[in-house]
Amino acid sequence: MGNTTRHTHTRLKAEDRRAQILDAATSLLGTRGFWGTSLQDVADACEFTVTGILYHFPTKEELLEAVLDAADAGFTDAVIRELAHEGPVEEPVRSEAGSPDVPGGSTTGEEQPGESGIWRLCRILIRLDVANPDRARLYTVLETEAIEPEHPAHDYFVRRERRLVGHFQSTVPRGVEDREALARRAMSVVSGFRLQWLKAGGVADPVRTWEQMNIALREMLGECGRGTAPQP
Secondary structure (H helix, E strand, O other): OOOOOOOOOOOOOHHHHHHHHHHHHHHHHHHHOOOOOOHHHHHHHHOOOHHHHHHHOOOHHHHHHHHHHHHHHHHHHHHHHHHHHHOOOOOOOEOOOOOEOOHHHOOOOOOOOOOOHHHHHHHHHHHHHHHOHHHHHHHHHHHHHOOOOOOOOHHHHHHHHHHHHHHHHOOOOOOOOOHHHHHHHHHHHHHHHHHHHHHOOOOOOHHHHHHHHHHHHHHHHOOOOOOOOOOO
């Protein structure tokens, strides 16, 4: 007779069970990826059954979609909170006199002298990664895995990249000739920080690592001497 995993599980409310499944799947997908995670793995982590998992998420692909939706919701809420503290990161439209085209001729938010929105956006994203390494690992593992078009999350990450490029591009100072190229460079630096930090097991000093990435970004922009390096 074959071995069968048997669980004696506590009966939970539907929303609590769904949250438990999503938490377990988030951890497993962020460690093993989609292809390396089975529904049985998720069921075992929940001390539940595959049949029970399928009651809440009819397919493995739908479970993946729900995990990414939950991660995005948490990420969006966190960004909103950070922006409430940091102030807007979009570059203001400037008048001919060179002052921001807003009432009173000054920017809103807590902008540091010499620091443009692109630096603040980088700092926000890095700070969010450090605050939630499980989410950072989930995005990194799945995005790498989803390079192949047949991956169920491939289209999701293509759309996500387009959104991020748009957000970064809105922070690039006016007058830059190729704002999209500059936005992609900034994205690459943030991605590089995330990858190095995760590879180090989260033990590397994130502030020191960010300072190195920040210097690299400023050198690419030709603005290494402008202002001081913002820190997470």
